[in-house]
Amino acid sequence: MMQATKSFQIPMQPARARLLSVVAIASLSVGYLGRAWLGDVAGPVDLGLSVLKLLGLVSTILLFLSNYGQMSQRREAELDEREAQLRNRAYVLTHQIMVSLLFLAFFYVEAAAKLGWWLPDAGEVGNLITAFALGSMALPAAILAWRDRALPDEG
Amino acid sequence: MPIHNDMSDELHNRLPMFRAERGMSRRELAELVGVNPQTIGFLERGEYGPSLILALKIARVFDVPIETLFALDPFPSLGEQLARAARES
Numbered sequence: 001m002m003q004a005t006k007s008f009q010i011p012m013q014p015a016r017a018r019l020l021s022v023v024a025i026a027s028l029s030v031g032y033l034g035r036a037w038l039g040d041v042a043g044p045v046d047l048g049l050s051v052l053k054l055l056g057l058v059s060t061i062l063l064f065l066s067n068y069g070q071m072s073q074r075r076e077a078e079l080d081e082r083e084a085q086l087r088n089r090a091y092v093l094t095h096q097i098m099v100s101l102l103f104l105a106f107f108y109v110e111a112a113a114k115l116g117w118w119l120p121d122a123g124e125v126g127n128l129i130t131a132f133a134l135g136s137m138a139l140p141a142a143i144l145a146w147r148d149r150a151l152p153d154e155g
Numbered sequence: 156m157p158i159h160n161d162m163s164d165e166l167h168n169r170l171p172m173f174r175a176e177r178g179m180s181r182r183e184l185a186e187l188v189g190v191n192p193q194t195i196g197f198l199e200r201g202e203y204g205p206s207l208i209l210a211l212k213i214a215r216v217f218d219v220p221i222e223t224l225f226a227l228d229p230f231p232s233l234g235e236q237l238a239r240a241a242r243e244s
Binding site: 081082083149150 | 189190191194202205
């Protein structure tokens with residue numbers, strides 16, 4: 001990377017970052033959406049959802065602090081033209097995914113209100129918004145990790 | 156409206172040959188033109204098409220015209236070039 005300023009990052013191989021991204025997205029989806037969907041539950045289900053939420057939060061933070069997460073927020077001048085192109089594509093895909101999810105949510109709310117389907121209450125909406133925010137934080141790094149094709153350094 | 160032509164979108168290059176001839180590592184070339192060494196690797200494998208500025212910078216490092224390094228058509232192999240040179244001489 002060009003003129004990279006020394007910022008804290010966790011160096012991560014593509015395979016590890018990909019695994020972490022799967023853990024993050026799966027845990028966020030099941031943990032936060034499950035909590036919103038199931039509402040007040042007790043016992044092992046409650047514990048399981050709490051563990052998943054925590055796992056989603058920690059893995060998202062780790063992914064954000066990885067070299068991929070840091071690349072996703074580095075200044076343009078600190079990236080070379082290929083890296084800038086990769087990063088821009090990752091942001092475009094993140095934007096498309098998040099906007100699609102938002103539209104799906106809008107359609108669902110409209111349909112649910114008319115058809116009597118489940119709708120989240122204020123507390124449950126908080127869980128959904130948290131999952132959405134953490135997901136948008138994890139996605140650029142996850143996309144960069146999945147698209148990375150590391151070449152052997154031949155010197 | 157999309158533009159259609161018969162030209163290939165593939166960019167061929169002679170970077171590995173020029174770099175090997177000069178005994179230059181990817182890292183050294185990358186530092187000279189201000190990119191990540193991995194970007195030089197992707198360029199050499201034809202998996203990334205450089206901007207005009209980067210292509211000109213690389214051509215300047217090797218002190219050759221840009222079309223000596225990059226072309227839309229595949230470059231003839233070294234054997235073919237030698238055979239042609241032998242025929243012409």
